Amino acid sequence: MVDVEAALLLGAGAFVAFAIVGLYRILQGPTMHDRVVAVNVVGTNTVIAIALVAGAYDAPVFLDIALVYALLNFLLSIAISKFSVEHGGVL
Known part of the structure; x- marks a missing residue:
């Protein structure tokens, strides 16, 4: 039988790995829209990882x-989108 704590921590580690992969898109994204989506993905993965750690411990x-952190991630997304619209980033 699999230990539930170990499974939750393994899942949290997987989401952290996905977040690290998402950092590539933030740094190398060809457009601002790609970067905004990547920031949302990294933030969501971080929230899920924290929640899994909470369950494990x-x-x-x-x-x-x-x-x-989820609320701050949402506000950051809105702020970046608003900045992008005001400075001509949306076609």
Whole structure:
């Protein structure tokens, strides 16, 4: 039988790896839109990883941290999109 804590931590590690791969698109994205989507993907993967760690260690305080990080990620996306529209980044 698989240990649930180990499985959750393995899943969290996988999401962290996906987030690191997403950093490539942030740095090398050909357009601003690619970079915005990549920032959202990295932020979402980070929130999921934090939530999985919270489940693995039975620490609900990590869920609060994940929720705040998710809200900040959303606000960052809105701010980048607004900046892009105001400076002619949308065709």
